[in-house]
Amino acid sequence: xxxxxxxxxxxxxxxxxxxxxxxxxxxxxxxxxxxxxxxxxxxxxxxxxxxxxxxxxxxxxxxxxxxxxxxxxxxxxxxxxxxxxxxxxxxxxxxxxxxxxxxxxxxxxxxxxxxxxxxxxxxxxxxxxxxxxxxxxxxxxxxxxxxxxxxxxxxxxxxxxxxxxxxxxxxxxxxxxxxxxxxxxxxxxxxxxxxxxxxxxxxxxxxxxxxxxxxxxxxxxxxxxxxxxxxxxxxxxxxxxxxxxxxxxxxxxxxxxxxxxxxxxxxxxxxxxxxxxxxxxxxxxxxxxxxx
Amino acid sequence: xxxxxxxxxxxxxxxxxxxxxxxxxxxxxxxxxxxxxxxxxxxxxxxxxxxxxxxxxxxxxxxxxxxxxxxxxxxxxxxxxxxxxxxxxxxxxxxxxxxxxxxxxxxxxxxxxxxxxxxxxxxxxxxxxxxxxxxxxxxxxxxxxxxxxxxxxxxxxxxxxxxxxxxxxxxxxxxxxxxxxxxxxxxxxxxxxxxxxxxxxxxxxxxxxxxxxxxxxxxxxxxxxxxxxxxxxxxxxxxxxxxxxxxxxxxxxxxxxxxxxxxxxxxxxxxxxxxxxxxxxxxxxxxxxxxxxxxxxxxxxxxxxxxxxxxxxxxxxxxxxxxxxxxx
Numbered sequence: 001x002x003x004x005x006x007x008x009x010x011x012x013x014x015x016x017x018x019x020x021x022x023x024x025x026x027x028x029x030x031x032x033x034x035x036x037x038x039x040x041x042x043x044x045x046x047x048x049x050x051x052x053x054x055x056x057x058x059x060x061x062x063x064x065x066x067x068x069x070x071x072x073x074x075x076x077x078x079x080x081x082x083x084x085x086x087x088x089x090x091x092x093x094x095x096x097x098x099x100x101x102x103x104x105x106x107x108x109x110x111x112x113x114x115x116x117x118x119x120x121x122x123x124x125x126x127x128x129x130x131x132x133x134x135x136x137x138x139x140x141x142x143x144x145x146x147x148x149x150x151x152x153x154x155x156x157x158x159x160x161x162x163x164x165x166x167x168x169x170x171x172x173x174x175x176x177x178x179x180x181x182x183x184x185x186x187x188x189x190x191x192x193x194x195x196x197x198x199x200x201x202x203x204x205x206x207x208x209x210x211x212x213x214x215x216x217x218x219x220x221x222x223x224x225x226x227x228x229x230x231x232x233x234x235x236x237x238x239x240x241x242x243x244x245x246x247x248x249x250x251x252x253x254x255x256x257x258x259x260x261x262x263x264x265x266x267x268x269x270x271x272x273x274x275x276x277x278x279x280x281x282x283x284x285x286x287x288x289x290x291x292x
Numbered sequence: 293x294x295x296x297x298x299x300x301x302x303x304x305x306x307x308x309x310x311x312x313x314x315x316x317x318x319x320x321x322x323x324x325x326x327x328x329x330x331x332x333x334x335x336x337x338x339x340x341x342x343x344x345x346x347x348x349x350x351x352x353x354x355x356x357x358x359x360x361x362x363x364x365x366x367x368x369x370x371x372x373x374x375x376x377x378x379x380x381x382x383x384x385x386x387x388x389x390x391x392x393x394x395x396x397x398x399x400x401x402x403x404x405x406x407x408x409x410x411x412x413x414x415x416x417x418x419x420x421x422x423x424x425x426x427x428x429x430x431x432x433x434x435x436x437x438x439x440x441x442x443x444x445x446x447x448x449x450x451x452x453x454x455x456x457x458x459x460x461x462x463x464x465x466x467x468x469x470x471x472x473x474x475x476x477x478x479x480x481x482x483x484x485x486x487x488x489x490x491x492x493x494x495x496x497x498x499x500x501x502x503x504x505x506x507x508x509x510x511x512x513x514x515x516x517x518x519x520x521x522x523x524x525x526x527x528x529x530x531x532x533x534x535x536x537x538x539x540x541x542x543x544x545x546x547x548x549x550x551x552x553x554x555x556x557x558x559x560x561x562x563x564x565x566x567x568x569x570x571x572x573x574x575x576x577x578x579x580x581x582x583x584x585x586x587x588x589x590x591x592x593x594x595x596x597x598x599x600x601x602x603x604x605x606x607x608x609x610x611x612x613x614x615x616x617x618x619x620x
Contacts, residue, residue: 088510090506090509090510093506093509118512118513118514119512121509121510121511121512122511122512125510125511126510128503128506128507128510130503132501132503132504132506132507133507134504134507134508134521134522134525135504136522136525136526137521145508145511145521146511146512146513148521149508149511149512149513149514149517149518149521150511150512150513150517194507197507197511198510198511201511201512
């Protein structure tokens with residue numbers, strides 16, 4: 001993989017440390033095996049980002065191996081949310097935003113000129129900080145909204161509905177009120193509804209931008225359980241300000257820091273290494289809560 | 293220190309009153325704004341009272357017949373011989389206003405969406421200014437344009453519609469004269485209500501929650517998909533409110549309709565025929581040469597129009613207010 005040959009000292013998850021994730025017994029369906037090809041997952045190469053003249057992100061090269069959970073951590077304003085949004089081109093809605101570098105999804109460059117942005121976003125789903133179900137739709141309509149938006153024909157809507165809500169850990173709570181408005185749920189339930197909605201278009205990658213920061217501890221734990229189960233099937237990238245959460249849910253961790261410069265990745269490695277024996281003093285200070 | 297949790301034995305003390313500000317400036321300002329607000333209500337009720345008392349004799353003489361029959365004859369100026377009924381005018385007002393709404397609707401929705409979601413901020417500023425200017429054009433100008441420029445063309449369009457769709461009752465005509473029809477008036481009115489209806493609609497569309505729009509995009513939705521899933525459901529009540537405000541204006545419009553509509557005292561639903569009605573235009577066309585009795589009848593017609601537009605505007609503002617409450 002050329003992305004690994006050209007990597008820099010800082011900011012790349014070493015290819016050798018990418019242990020294949022443990023497969024979850026027989027629970028994986030055969031259709032998912034297609035994704036286990038060599039260039040699966042997500043790679044970024046030399047990503048820079050600007051808002052107007054402001055250089056906010058500098059030379060970020062990270063690998064997100066398929067079916068792993070990667071936590072992006074770092075103090076506010078270090079560019080990690082911007083970086084996350086560049087992985088499915090959502091940053092393009094900010095008129096002044098511009099970028100350089102390359103992002104590969106299963107080996108395909110997502111910023112290539114002939115690429116359809118909408119098709120990329122179907123494969124790279126997103127869950128936002130604030131739960132944002134569509135209030136004019138019922139719970140069931142919310143889950144299926146993506147298939148409708150992208151004109152995907154679904155043969156068996158009921159089973160897709162049940163599958164996605166089950167994977168998002170919400171099925172038991174809502175199975176008797178699928179016709180109710182999505183806005184009638186609690187905040188934590190709404191966020192799991194948004195996860196189910198993102199899963200319904202069968203993405204291979206799910207981006208999560210501080211998905212629990214607006215939720216109570218109980219809902220947070222439920223969503224963390226969901227993330228654990230999701231990583232059997234898809235690649236998860238999660239931005240979080242909660243160190244314990246990063247330690248609990250992620251297989252890999254990347255520590256971003258801006259520190260007066262554009263944001264950079266200071267350290268990226270297996271989560272246990274980042275938390276127990278970080279190479280950089282700043283990482284150690286941050287994960288132990290000494291700043292940020 | 294110990295705290296006793298025994299129930300209190302003494303009676304509850306008297307509650308303290310909220311004391312108003314004693315600040316002089318504050319009191320003067322408060323009186324000022326109160327007076328200003330009351331003045332508009334007082335003036336409004338004076339107008340209603342004037343119309344009612346001037347028209348009272350008519351209402352007493354004709355009762356409900358005034359709004360259910362369609363003869364307008366001042367005769368010799370005595371109430372015994374005269375007949376007044378504005379049913380055709382009320383129906384005509386509503387018919388032309390509805391035509392205006394139907395014609396304006398697609399333009400309202402598409403221009404509001406275009407301005408909010410498809411143009412650069414600079415171009416948007418220019419276009420919004422132009423549309424605001426449209427609202428500021430005096431209605432006599434619209435009327436003249438409708439009479440001199442639009443009517444010759446619109447009569448041709450009406451003839452075509454009649455030729456191909458004449459089997460639909462509302463598009464049939466008894467006499468093949470397509471000038472000064474409710475259709476022509478409705479087109480002029482559509483143009484006149486466009487700015488107000490569109491500006492209210494655009495305002496509500498612009499408040500569609502960004503996080504939901506982003507959610508639609510993040511699900512692989514196109515811009516149209518995001519608009520359909522988020523903006524249109526969110527803006528529905530704003531659109532209805534904007535259209536009703538336009539309806540209020542269309543119902544009350546006088547001079548532009550007077551120039552482009554042939555007033556006929558007969559309840560008709562043939563929108564392409566050269567015969568229609570309008571309460572406001574009736575008043576404007578008759579007031580110059582009215583006998584004292586007919587003047588009273590015109591006042592009574594004014595009251596009917598006043599109540600009609602008041603109801604429509606009230607409905608519109610309550611729908612818009614409900615939309616705004618939901619935004620917060």
